[in-house]
Amino acid sequence: MPEGDDAGLLGYDLYGLRVWSEVDLGFGGVRRGPEERGGGGLTLRLGERRPVRGELAGGREVARRPNPDGSVFYTATADRDGYRFRVHGHLDFAVSAGLDEVRVDWDPSVDVDEVGLYFVGTVLSFVRTLGGCLTLHGSAVRDPGASASAVGFLGPSGSGKTTAAALALVRGYAMVSDDVLCLDAGRRPPVLVGGCDELRMRPEASWAIEAVLDRPGVETRRTADGRVAIFDRRSRCAHPDGVAALRLLVLPEPDRTCRELEVEAVSPAEALLVVAGQPRLTGWVDRDVLAAQFTASADLVEAVPVVRARLPWVSDRAAEAVASLLGASSPWH
Secondary structure, three states: OOOOOOEEEOOOOOEEEEEEEOOOOOOOOOOEEEHHHOOOOOOOEEEEEEEEEEEOOOOEEEEEEEOOOOOOEEEOOOOOEEEEEEEOEEEEEEEEEEOEEEEEEEEEOOOOHHHHHHHHHHHHHHHHHHHOOEEOOEEEEOOOOOOEEEEEOOOOOOOOOOHHHHHHHHOOEEEEEOOOOOOOOOOOOOEEOOOOOEEOOOOEEEEEEEHHHHHOEEEEOOOOOEEEEEEEHHHHHOOOOOOEEEEEEEEEEEEEOOOOOOEEEEEEHHHHHHHOOOOOOOEEOHHHHHHHHHHHHHHHHOOOOOOOOOEOOOOHHHHHHHHHHHHHOOOOO
């Protein structure tokens, strides 16, 4: 691990940001010294190992998410110096007012590996939302070849979006993002401003993981939460910036009893309710953020078709069904 401000930091391209980190965030990091880094981007630094307990003192609350038992999962506040994002009992992130530096303290009960897990998905979604992007809970793949268009899979945890994206890789699609869809919805068509380097899959999806591992250039690692992270080097080399125009948004519905792909167009009104209900970061209470995200969601469903896809969720049919759904002959193309 680097020591001090002048040590080499690991560089990552995540959701349209160049991120410099003292923490290993997974595949794709390249260590650079200060003379090689230049300006811009966002820097993540380690703070202190200390108890992370209690409510955040001071500031205006902008987000709060409770746990099912009534305790608090995380809270976020804002003041003139920037933002605080606390995962109670775990991590305390201090974000600069310019959204260009993050410092994290971690509780003694927490392994430092959890820092990257929360930062890449949750905290970067917080930062990108404050920066004006629409951030949704989903995954995305780029169409084969040199295409600049992409398809997104949207849904809650366990809905099959990451597995569907992985199966698309098997059929020649390139990875754009997992867990977070970060969009500039003000552009037409809406543009994914960047993604991440890994698909994080649950071990129980072993049949899909094995299918992806047959693709050349694929590497894996185990994440801090016990998932299997898949890195597709070919996707990264072919499209290093991750920018792609979104042409279709899919709401996957995996079904082990289904034998054939079933696709249904979702009306704009229903699509708006679904999209607005799937932010990557839930619990926003800031009215300006909520209004901006709703407006961006409305713009998205006006510009991009949304479909509900019932997918046969068995190893010999799933990849074929995903390819059929996304293919050029599809009426949703």
